[in-house]
Amino acid sequence: MHACLQISEILRIIFAEVTQVTNSRVRPSYTTLYHLALTCRAFREPALDALWAHIPTPDVLVLCLPQDARSQPILKWTAENFDQFECTPSGIAAAFRVRLLRTLTADDRATFRMYARRVHSLTFEKYDDEPYIMMRDHGLHDSAALALLDSPASSAPPFPLLRELCWYDQRDVLLPCLQRCISTTLTRLVIHSERWPSAMVDLVAGLGKACPKIKEFRCSMPPASACAMLSDSVTCWDDLEILETGAVNAQALRHLASLKKLRELKMLVPEGHSLDLCLTSTFSVMFSLDEFSITAASIELLLAFLAPLQISTKSAKLQIDTASNAYYLDQLLSSLTEHFNPNVLESLDVGMDRPTDPTNHALFELTASAFRKIRGFTKLTDLNLSSMHVSITDDEVLDLVSAWPKMEHLYLDTAWDWGVAHPRVTFHGLAGILERCPNLRSLGVDLDPSAPQDSPVYVDHRYTGITREKVIHLNVGSAECDDVEVIGNLLAGDMSQLDSHQSRVSHRS
Numbered sequence: 001m002h003a004c005l006q007i008s009e010i011l012r013i014i015f016a017e018v019t020q021v022t023n024s025r026v027r028p029s030y031t032t033l034y035h036l037a038l039t040c041r042a043f044r045e046p047a048l049d050a051l052w053a054h055i056p057t058p059d060v061l062v063l064c065l066p067q068d069a070r071s072q073p074i075l076k077w078t079a080e081n082f083d084q085f086e087c088t089p090s091g092i093a094a095a096f097r098v099r100l101l102r103t104l105t106a107d108d109r110a111t112f113r114m115y116a117r118r119v120h121s122l123t124f125e126k127y128d129d130e131p132y133i134m135m136r137d138h139g140l141h142d143s144a145a146l147a148l149l150d151s152p153a154s155s156a157p158p159f160p161l162l163r164e165l166c167w168y169d170q171r172d173v174l175l176p177c178l179q180r181c182i183s184t185t186l187t188r189l190v191i192h193s194e195r196w197p198s199a200m201v202d203l204v205a206g207l208g209k210a211c212p213k214i215k216e217f218r219c220s221m222p223p224a225s226a227c228a229m230l231s232d233s234v235t236c237w238d239d240l241e242i243l244e245t246g247a248v249n250a251q252a253l254r255h256l257a258s259l260k261k262l263r264e265l266k267m268l269v270p271e272g273h274s275l276d277l278c279l280t281s282t283f284s285v286m287f288s289l290d291e292f293s294i295t296a297a298s299i300e301l302l303l304a305f306l307a308p309l310q311i312s313t314k315s316a317k318l319q320i321d322t323a324s325n326a327y328y329l330d331q332l333l334s335s336l337t338e339h340f341n342p343n344v345l346e347s348l349d350v351g352m353d354r355p356t357d358p359t360n361h362a363l364f365e366l367t368a369s370a371f372r373k374i375r376g377f378t379k380l381t382d383l384n385l386s387s388m389h390v391s392i393t394d395d396e397v398l399d400l401v402s403a404w405p406k407m408e409h410l411y412l413d414t415a416w417d418w419g420v421a422h423p424r425v426t427f428h429g430l431a432g433i434l435e436r437c438p439n440l441r442s443l444g445v446d447l448d449p450s451a452p453q454d455s456p457v458y459v460d461h462r463y464t465g466i467t468r469e470k471v472i473h474l475n476v477g478s479a480e481c482d483d484v485e486v487i488g489n490l491l492a493g494d495m496s497q498l499d500s501h502q503s504r505v506s507h508r509s
Contacts, residue, residue, distance in 0.1 A: 208236030323355035368396035394429030411444035417478035446477030
């Protein structure tokens with residue numbers, strides 16, 4: 001063997017090449033690393049370190065135990081093995097989930113610790129108790145997880161080198177396992193839970209001191225009762241780069257604004273949340289970010305939370321979990337330039353839930369005047385207002401898009417069919433949009449499909465004007481199309497690449 005391959009640092013670099021990182025997810029080649037670990041003594045330790053560094057599902061953890069200590073789950077249901085398990089939820093779980101067959105001995109635990117000390121990243125996927133899901137997605141039975149991880153609190157952490165922990169499991173019984181995985185070594189923590197028993201709230205309350213090195217924290221569905229605890233935790237983290245959490249108080253907002261490394265901030269303002277009394281007209285805080293996102297239970301909560309914020313960001317996404325009437329939407333759109341730096345913002349997405357009674361369209365219908373102030377965002381390349389009900393003419397839409405010559409993706413009023421007649425963008429307006437936005441790649445407008453008869457660029461139902469080959473996706477809304485061939489020819493003339501294999505023309509009718 002070459003002398004270089006006897007240097008552990010070089011081997012770790014080589015074995016790291018076997019581990020691929022795609023879309024922020026690590027995907028080791030387990031088979032290759034396993035065989036490398038068996039090749040020779042020099043390869044064994046660094047290969048095992050790489051093999052066990054990233055654990056995608058908790059059932060992997062028991063593979064280091066002797067075969068007589070763990071069950072061999074049924075990998076695929078067939079007619080031949082149907083009589084091997086009881087066809088009940090508990091019976092299916094016992095057959096298709098990894099279980100322990102006996103009490104773990106001291107040697108078993110020593111073996112587990114030998115491998116657990118190599119783990120850097122651990123994911124507990126969502127546990128689904130639907131029978132057909134359990135037959136398809138194998139996992140770790142809760143009794144096995146508790147036996148492995150629910151040790152006395154005074155003992156050492158089971159994963160002393162753990163850096164990343166992603167928790168999607170909904171089982172309350174496994175919260176002690178989550179508590180055991182929390183340690184001072186964590187730099188990335190994701191907690192996605194639809195269930196928030198008191199034990200989970202108590203756990204979150206102590207995260208700030210338990211995990212002082214956190215750089216990325218995502219807690220995507222916290223209830224209002226957990227927001228105060230999350231605020232306290234946030235103020236303990238000085239190295240934050242990415243934060244997704246519930247609405248925090250004024251003190252936490254000030255702390256976040258002071259962090260130079262913070263680049264992504266996502267807030268949830270849940271139903272029942274009481275805004276901090278400090279969030280008044282006299283309170284103001286400035287952020288400099290790459291991405292900002294906020295989801296609120298109502299537009300009133302969203303407006304109130306935004307009130308003291310001034311944000312310099314490239315991307316802003318605002319989502320309202322209820323339907324909002326035109327009055328409040330007008331308020332929101334008109335105030336955006338007060339909260340977001342027009343010289344920096346490039347992507348804006350404002351969405352809301354569908355009204356329960358969309359037939360009462362007048363309550364939700366916006367006119368072109370509602371968008372007059374967002375014309376100030378002259379650097380926009382992406383704008384998504386697809387969930388808003390817009391009554392707009394060709395002249396109005398052309399006046400609007402003239403402010404955005406860099407636009408690449410534009411969506412207006414294409415999410416739902418409101419079931420009423422209202423002014424739509426015609427083919428004249430469509431051609432004008434293409435002319436004013438030369439970089440456009442995708443477009444969604446509620447199009448009037450009536451073929452134009454009085455324009456010099458449309459001759460015998462064929463388009464002879466400006467074309468945009470960059471456009472590969474077009475959503476034309478919900479209007480009925482009487483002559484598909486004629487309209488298809490016009491669209492093909494406007495945007496020739498819509499005929500390519502990567503194109504998509506869609507409508508709601």
